[in-house]
Amino acid sequence: MGVKLYKRPRLKNPVMIASWPGIANIGLIAVDTLREALKAEEFGEIEPWDFFYPQRVLIKGGVLEALEFPSSKFYFRKTGKQDLIFFIGEEQPAGGRSVYAEGEKAYQIANLVLDVAEKFHCRRVYTSGAAVAPIHHTMVPRVWAVPNNPDLIAEIKKYENTILMSEIEEREGQGNIVGLNGLLLGVARKRGIEAICVMGEIPVYLQGLPLPYPKASRSVLEVLTSSLGIEVDMSKLDRWTEQLEQEIEDVYNQIPSEIKKQLEKLKQVTYAGPAEPSPITEEDKRRIMEDIDKFFKKRGRGIE
Amino acid sequence: MSERYPFKVLRKPKFQSSSLVVGWNEDAGQLGPGVIDYLTRALGGERFGEIEPEDFFSLGGIRVEHDVAQFPESNFYSCNENNLVIFRSTPPRFEWYKFLNSILDVAERYCGTKDLYAIGGMVALAAHTTPRALLATSSSQEVKESLKQYNLVRDMDYQTATGQRPTLNSFLLWLAGRRDIPGVNLWVPIPSYLVASEDPRAQKKVLQFFDERLGLNIDFGDIDHEIQKQNEKLAQARLRLPEVDDYILRLESNLSLSQEENERLAKEVEEFLREEE
Numbered sequence: 001m002g003v004k005l006y007k008r009p010r011l012k013n014p015v016m017i018a019s020w021p022g023i024a025n026i027g028l029i030a031v032d033t034l035r036e037a038l039k040a041e042e043f044g045e046i047e048p049w050d051f052f053y054p055q056r057v058l059i060k061g062g063v064l065e066a067l068e069f070p071s072s073k074f075y076f077r078k079t080g081k082q083d084l085i086f087f088i089g090e091e092q093p094a095g096g097r098s099v100y101a102e103g104e105k106a107y108q109i110a111n112l113v114l115d116v117a118e119k120f121h122c123r124r125v126y127t128s129g130a131a132v133a134p135i136h137h138t139m140v141p142r143v144w145a146v147p148n149n150p151d152l153i154a155e156i157k158k159y160e161n162t163i164l165m166s167e168i169e170e171r172e173g174q175g176n177i178v179g180l181n182g183l184l185l186g187v188a189r190k191r192g193i194e195a196i197c198v199m200g201e202i203p204v205y206l207q208g209l210p211l212p213y214p215k216a217s218r219s220v221l222e223v224l225t226s227s228l229g230i231e232v233d234m235s236k237l238d239r240w241t242e243q244l245e246q247e248i249e250d251v252y253n254q255i256p257s258e259i260k261k262q263l264e265k266l267k268q269v270t271y272a273g274p275a276e277p278s279p280i281t282e283e284d285k286r287r288i289m290e291d292i293d294k295f296f297k298k299r300g301r302g303i304e
Numbered sequence: 305m306s307e308r309y310p311f312k313v314l315r316k317p318k319f320q321s322s323s324l325v326v327g328w329n330e331d332a333g334q335l336g337p338g339v340i341d342y343l344t345r346a347l348g349g350e351r352f353g354e355i356e357p358e359d360f361f362s363l364g365g366i367r368v369e370h371d372v373a374q375f376p377e378s379n380f381y382s383c384n385e386n387n388l389v390i391f392r393s394t395p396p397r398f399e400w401y402k403f404l405n406s407i408l409d410v411a412e413r414y415c416g417t418k419d420l421y422a423i424g425g426m427v428a429l430a431a432h433t434t435p436r437a438l439l440a441t442s443s444s445q446e447v448k449e450s451l452k453q454y455n456l457v458r459d460m461d462y463q464t465a466t467g468q469r470p471t472l473n474s475f476l477l478w479l480a481g482r483r484d485i486p487g488v489n490l491w492v493p494i495p496s497y498l499v500a501s502e503d504p505r506a507q508k509k510v511l512q513f514f515d516e517r518l519g520l521n522i523d524f525g526d527i528d529h530e531i532q533k534q535n536e537k538l539a540q541a542r543l544r545l546p547e548v549d550d551y552i553l554r555l556e557s558n559l560s561l562s563q564e565e566n567e568r569l570a571k572e573v574e575e576f577l578r579e580e581e
Contacts, residue, residue: 049401050401050402053400053469053470053475054469054470054474054475054478055464055469055470056463056464056470057462057463057464057470057471057474057478058462058463058464059441059460059461059462059463059474060461061448061459061460061461062440062441062442062448062457062458062459062460063441063442063443063444063445063447063448064441064442064443064474064477064478064481064489067470067474067475067478
């Protein structure tokens with residue numbers, strides 16, 4: 001069990017960006033888009049067999065040719081100023097017990113990823129994921145940012161379209177990040193590595209649908225590229241967003257009108273502090289959630 | 305990190321070299337358990353070790369089946385005179401990699417295992433009266449060549465379908481290959497309406513292969529008796545249940561059944577066989 005590196009690139013002042021699948025693959029799509037746009041080069045992997053069940057067997061002419069596992073790969077890209085290391089996990093090592101990694105395996109894989117970060121003297125690690133929020137799908141998703149060190153808060157406050165947990169009504173700076181996109185932050189903190197998790201908002205009523213949400217991935221990508229001082233072409237994400245808008249509208253139009261009336265109120269949600277009451281009350285939000293839950297359960301697609 | 309061994313060897317078997325046969329409980333037509341039990345009985349197999357359950361099964365309680373409490377079992381048996389090691393187990397729920405490596409660790413370390421055979425039943429939409437085929441997947445081209453004198457289907461092409469996962473046996477064969485242990489997965493298509501009960505004809509097909517390949521000199525008297533008994537019961541079912549007879553006739557004529565018809569046939573046959581026990 002371990003990391004296999006095919007080459008040892010000499011990297012200058014590198015930053016690591018890591019992601020695993022999660023709700024609507026928001027974080028994974030953002031990170032993978034960046035990796036692809038920068039043409040990052042693969043240079044290593046985590047050996048999969050101790051973490052994952054095989055996903056495909058290939059038998060040809062009666063001989064077992066291959067057994068394939070979900071991949072966990074490292075990529076690098078030299079940019080001149082600060083080089084980048086990407087880690088992309090195709091699956092979270094859930095051990096069959098849950099969708100998200102937890103326990104011993106999760107801790108082991110988080111440490112293996114950070115071993116590579118330390119080996120190359122990464123000065124920072126970013127992870128990314130999704131934030132389920134009471135917003136409407138016509139709104140531009142914001143990015144929730146969680147650092148593992150209070151010294152990073154001042155920097156995050158300068159990011160565009162980004163909020164801290166304390167800026168979200170009634171959260172008072174509290175919350176949970178499920179799975180490895182969160183755990184990596186904690187393990188990095190334990191090892192003294194600074195890390196930030198950036199999460200794109202997804203409307204609460206879309207989180208259970210088997211659809212990506214590239215609009216939120218774009219928001220995450222904007223934050224990542226601006227904090228790293230790089231520019232990438234996002235037109236592919238924009239085209240994908242346009243294609244999906246229609247699918248989302250189709251689902252939305254199937255929602256009964258009384259529930260839709262409630263959902264329309266989400267268009268007015270802001271993240272105003274307690275001194276400026278939100279246009280809809282907490283009671284409204286609770287009712288919306290209950291109605292949506294009932295609707296999707298009836299359709300056989302329960303919200304996670 | 306210190307790694308404890310998840311297996312217990314009760315007594316060291318006396319092997320210079322051996323062949324390992326692996327079968328799983330909960331197999332279609334009871335193929336694995338049927339073959340393993342027959343081999344163990346016929347060859348005087350003695351239990352010599354086990355894999356401990358705590359890493360591999362959910363031990364939050366027990367399951368009751370046919371009024372009896374069940375518990376995961378993963379046992380090794382040795383048949384010293386035949387240089388044969390047998391492993392029978394409940395399929396692990398978690399940590400497949402560690403579990404399958406434990407089997408190979410015991411086989412290599414204590415038994416000098418030189419080759420591996422894993423048994424598995426697969427569902428087939430066919431009548432019980434058609435001859436059973438024995439399909440083989442090999443860990444290498446050399447192993448495949450070594451099987452040519454047996455009556456096996458050796459040229460199967462297969463790829464895991466979307467939404468499915470490879471079987472434990474495929475994972476085991478792959479791991480054996482990585483350790484340079486030649487291995488074969490043996491598959492027998494089981495008529496769909498016998499999947500939940502027993503298919504002694506399929507069991508005999510596998511036993512015949514082992515008899516020839518490993519020179520075991522097995523007495524087939526008991527399994528022949530089981531086959532005869534089941535044939536009689538199924539003939540009774542066809543006589544008493546015209547719908548069952550009609551479905552089986554259609555399968556015998558290579559005609560297909562709808563999913564609903566298949567399910568009805570399986571239910572009727574299972575109930576009939578259970579009542580006859």
